[in-house]
Amino acid sequence: MPALLEVRGLWKTFGRGRGALPAVRGVDLDVERGETVGVVGESGCGKTTLARMVAGLTRATDGDIRFDGSDLDGSSASIENRRRIQMVFQHPAQSLNRRMSVGAMLAEPLRLLAGVPRSDTTDRIEEMLGLVGLDPAFRTRRPRQLSGGQQQRVAIARALMPDPDLVVLDEPTSSLDQSLRGRMIALLRRIQELRDVSYLFISHDLGTVRRIADRVAVMYLGRIVEIAGTRQLFEDPRHPYTKALLSVAPTMDLDRARTRIVLEGETPSPTDLPTGCSFQDRCPLVFDRCREESPVLTLVDDYREVECFAVAPSSGS
Amino acid sequence: MNLLEVDGLTVGVERSPTSILANVAFSVPEGRIVGLVGESGSGKTMAALTMMGLLPDGIEVRSGSVRIDGRQLMDPETMTVERRAGDMAMIFQHPQAALNPTMRVGRQIARVFSLQQGCGRDEAMSLAIEMLGRVGIPGAGRVARAYPHQLSGGMCQRVMIAMALACRPRILIADEPTTALDVTIQAQIFDLIRDLVEETGAGVLFITHDLAAVAEMCDTVTVLFGGQVMEEGSRDDIFRRPRNPYTTYLLDSVQKEVDPHVIEAGVDFELVGCRFGHRCRYAWEECGRVPDLVSVGAGHRSACFLHAMEENGAGAP
Numbered sequence: 001m002p003a004l005l006e007v008r009g010l011w012k013t014f015g016r017g018r019g020a021l022p023a024v025r026g027v028d029l030d031v032e033r034g035e036t037v038g039v040v041g042e043s044g045c046g047k048t049t050l051a052r053m054v055a056g057l058t059r060a061t062d063g064d065i066r067f068d069g070s071d072l073d074g075s076s077a078s079i080e081n082r083r084r085i086q087m088v089f090q091h092p093a094q095s096l097n098r099r100m101s102v103g104a105m106l107a108e109p110l111r112l113l114a115g116v117p118r119s120d121t122t123d124r125i126e127e128m129l130g131l132v133g134l135d136p137a138f139r140t141r142r143p144r145q146l147s148g149g150q151q152q153r154v155a156i157a158r159a160l161m162p163d164p165d166l167v168v169l170d171e172p173t174s175s176l177d178q179s180l181r182g183r184m185i186a187l188l189r190r191i192q193e194l195r196d197v198s199y200l201f202i203s204h205d206l207g208t209v210r211r212i213a214d215r216v217a218v219m220y221l222g223r224i225v226e227i228a229g230t231r232q233l234f235e236d237p238r239h240p241y242t243k244a245l246l247s248v249a250p251t252m253d254l255d256r257a258r259t260r261i262v263l264e265g266e267t268p269s270p271t272d273l274p275t276g277c278s279f280q281d282r283c284p285l286v287f288d289r290c291r292e293e294s295p296v297l298t299l300v301d302d303y304r305e306v307e308c309f310a311v312a313p314s315s316g317s
Numbered sequence: 318m319n320l321l322e323v324d325g326l327t328v329g330v331e332r333s334p335t336s337i338l339a340n341v342a343f344s345v346p347e348g349r350i351v352g353l354v355g356e357s358g359s360g361k362t363m364a365a366l367t368m369m370g371l372l373p374d375g376i377e378v379r380s381g382s383v384r385i386d387g388r389q390l391m392d393p394e395t396m397t398v399e400r401r402a403g404d405m406a407m408i409f410q411h412p413q414a415a416l417n418p419t420m421r422v423g424r425q426i427a428r429v430f431s432l433q434q435g436c437g438r439d440e441a442m443s444l445a446i447e448m449l450g451r452v453g454i455p456g457a458g459r460v461a462r463a464y465p466h467q468l469s470g471g472m473c474q475r476v477m478i479a480m481a482l483a484c485r486p487r488i489l490i491a492d493e494p495t496t497a498l499d500v501t502i503q504a505q506i507f508d509l510i511r512d513l514v515e516e517t518g519a520g521v522l523f524i525t526h527d528l529a530a531v532a533e534m535c536d537t538v539t540v541l542f543g544g545q546v547m548e549e550g551s552r553d554d555i556f557r558r559p560r561n562p563y564t565t566y567l568l569d570s571v572q573k574e575v576d577p578h579v580i581e582a583g584v585d586f587e588l589v590g591c592r593f594g595h596r597c598r599y600a601w602e603e604c605g606r607v608p609d610l611v612s613v614g615a616g617h618r619s620a621c622f623l624h625a626m627e628e629n630g631a632g633a634p
Contacts (some may be wrong), residue, residue: 042499043470177356178526179570204499207529207571248504250529252571254556262504265455267467 002069003030004198005054005166010063012049021271023049025222026063028297031166034192038213038230040206040245044267046222048170051202053271055087055168068165083113086159090171092151102129102154103139106161114163124161132157132187149180153187160191168200173208181205185212195276206249208260210234215303218242221270224297228304238306240285254278277309285310319490320520321345321405321488326381328360328544335586337363337376338544339607345488345520350510352535352552353524356567361524365490368522369407370398371372376481385487385500393562404435406481410493412473416465421451422476423461429483452509472503478509482517489513492524505533528571532556537616540564543585543592550617555605561619599623 011219012024024046031037038045052058054065054281056072065072066301067081086109090096097105110116116124126136143151152172169188173181177224185208191197208229209216217227218239227237237243244261263282274280277290289309297305298315306312322344329336338360345351353361366372368383378396382389385405390398393443409415417425426445436444442461449457452475465473474494481489491510495503511534514521523534531538532552539549540563548561559565585595594604603622610618611625 042501178528179356179567182570182572206500245500249526250501250503250533252529252532252534252556252568254553260504262508263501266471266502 003065004033004035005031006066007050007054007199008064008066010050010053010065011061012046012053013061019271021272023270024053024060026108027219027222027224028225029217029224031200032200033165033198034196035215036201038201038209038216039219040203040209040216041219042188042204042245044221044269044270045219047202047219050219051087051168051170051200054166054200055085056082057087074138077172079113083109083162084165085115085168086162086164086166087168087170088152088155088159088172091150091175092155093143093175095155095207096151096158098143100139100142101139102141102143102146105154105158106139108159109162112282118144125161128157128161128283131160131191149176149184152176156187156191157276160195160197161315163195164197166198166200168202170202171204172201174205180209181208188212206234206246218245221267221273223278223307224305225279225307226305227297238300238304238311239308240283240310244284279308283310300317318347319344320347320362320386321385321522322382323364323368324382324384326364326367326383327379328363328372328381329379329482330378331375331377336379336544337586338367339592341381341541341544341546342610343522343546345522345540348514348518350521350523350534352516352531352538353522353541354526354528354531354538354567355541356526358524358543359541361526361541362492363544364541365407365492365522365524368405368490369400371399371448377503386488403485403487405488405490406484406486407492408474408477408481408494410496411495412477413465415477418465421462421464422468422473426461426476426483428498429480433484439628445479445483448483449476452479452482453505454479469502470498471505474498474502474506475509478506480512482513485517486519486521488520490522490524493526494523495530496525498526503530510534528568531578539622540567543588545592545607546620547593549610550614550619554614554617558614558617560613560624561621562597562599562618562623564619566596574587591622 005077005308007027007029010024014023027050041047049058053060072081103125106128107121109273110121111118125139129136129138134153173184176184201213204271213230214234216230217224220241226242237246244263247261248256265282268281276292277295280286280290292317295309295315297307297308300312307315309315325542326338326341328337328338355361367378383392384526390400392399409418410585423442423445424449430444446457446461449460449503452458454475464629493504510521527530535552537551538555540547544565547563555564559568588595590605591608594600608620608622613619613624
């Protein structure tokens with residue numbers, strides 16, 4: 001059986017000509033039913049653009065997105081696919097309609113996407129509020145009467161209302177205080193157990209992704225440079241960028257012995273990429289071949305793919 | 318020897334009994350990094366703004382002293398902090414917002430030199446360029462001619478640090494200095510701050526809500542909640558042997574699921590007594606008063622009535 005979501009050779013270039021900015025440069029990614037795939041990376045790596053293409057909000061320049069066996073195209077997604085793929089955004093205060101009550105916001109996707117008449121929505125709204133841990137009385141509130149954590153729960157509830165198969169979450173916890181993040185993760189996990197929904201979880205917060213994802217993809221300059229099982233990736237990273245990223249992520253564990261790999265310089269501009277591997281100028285393992293050829297994702301051991309000549313010499317295209 | 322000593326600092330809203338900081342005390346020794354940690358609303362940024370004399374309108378200092386090298390900075394008439402050049406400098410969370418957008422960054426740093434050392438325009442500019450080089454900016458001469466919007470967040474934070482250092486401060490106040498930056502850039506800024514402490518012997522007050530960053534950077538830690546100091550001690554004390562129920566809760570909240578009631582209650586500034594009282598699972602009638610900080614180990618103090626009970630041989634209620 002094919003995966004629920006299959007992304008193949010996906011590209012997105014913003015603008016054209018000399019200033020063209022390739023935000024996503026040939027991404028392959030699968031998400032299985034009931035699975036959580038985390039996508040991590042730093043600002044500008046293309047993770048949000050990838051999320052928006054999967055959710056049908058941004059049209060891909062090239063490549064395919066297949067959902068449950070059928071092709072998705074951002075502009076012509078069927079109502080049924082719109083129902084089955086939902087998205088939760090980073091800033092709930094901006095993504096909720098501040099003129100609508102919580103109840104009206106939760107009813108809308110049911111009416112528009114699932115064809116449920118308005119009169120039949122009440123029970124399902126109350127059930128959903130219960131699921132995300134909010135009192136039924138919240139139905140009449142408006143976003144400004146809610147705290148940030150409560151707003152994000154409403155956003156999650158709204159995404160779940162039409163009973164989707166895949167929820168794309170773009171930095172859902174980064175606007176929340178650290179103490180609230182743990183609770184949000186527990187909530188998402190419980191919902192997944194109850195509803196068998198898949199998550200594509202985008203975040204720059206490695207700690208959060210480690211706690212929720214089954215598999216993790218690391219993006220750098222528009223490409224996935226490593227993808228592996230969560231434990232595999234965090235305990236034994238292989239790509240030099242993943243290694244550096246994990247080695248400098250602060251941790252509360254005072255006993256963790258580690259060697260910090262502090263990368264020099266900053267991520268180069270995607271409008272002016274070097275020939276060969278795009279990580280070459282910051283890579284501690286760089287050699288001649290990296291400046292001539294571009295590596296591609298290559299299976300190096302069970303379930304782990306890495307895009308690096310130093311780690312996987314056969315990763316030439 | 319403590320470079321900075323803050324004692325009995327109480328800050329409140331004008332014409333209101335509410336205090337945002339209640340009898341707060343902490344100190345920063347020479348060459349040390351002291352963490353001031355707490356959730357949103359704990360008063361950590363207010364403490365920094367008080368010291369810099371940057372409190373917003375409508376907020377007043379009611380009592381307290383701020384000493385640098387034993388010299389009192391608090392003017393008893395106006396209850397404002399009168400700093401001398403070179404006492405303190407501050408770097409902010411959003412460097413791009415803190416820099417002047419209409420002035421080239423080299424000029425902004427040069428102005429500090431002109432004001433403080435009375436040097437001429439050309440000399441000030443060459444000192445500024447030298448300072449940009451010292452904070453690890455490649456091509457400092459070129460960057461000096463850039464405007465803030467032409468630089469990345471990491472670069473702007475280096476410019477802010479260069480500007481802060483131009484004052485040759487005894488104390489550097491860093492308010493969430495890397496929250497807006499990526500992990501690999503954060504690592505570079507952390508290294509830079511550590512190097513500067515080593516080179517100049519300055520003390521750093523490191524303000525953050527990110528416990529992992531505290532574990533990474535700080536020698537000692539002061540934990541704030543609702544404007545009250547809950548606990549203070551060495552990094553090891555706080556992370557390995559926390560004694561205050563709030564500190565324990567804060568550490569747990571990052572790593573595991575904690576009682577939702579405790580998280581969502583927030584801070585109640587109207588509350589008399591221990592501000593954590595209504596969220597604390599140990600709370601009893603005694604907590605209607607404010608507990609004093611008591612010694613619970615060498616250099617380790619905590620404000621909780623539990624400690625007095627433990628002293629008397631009784632267990633937790």
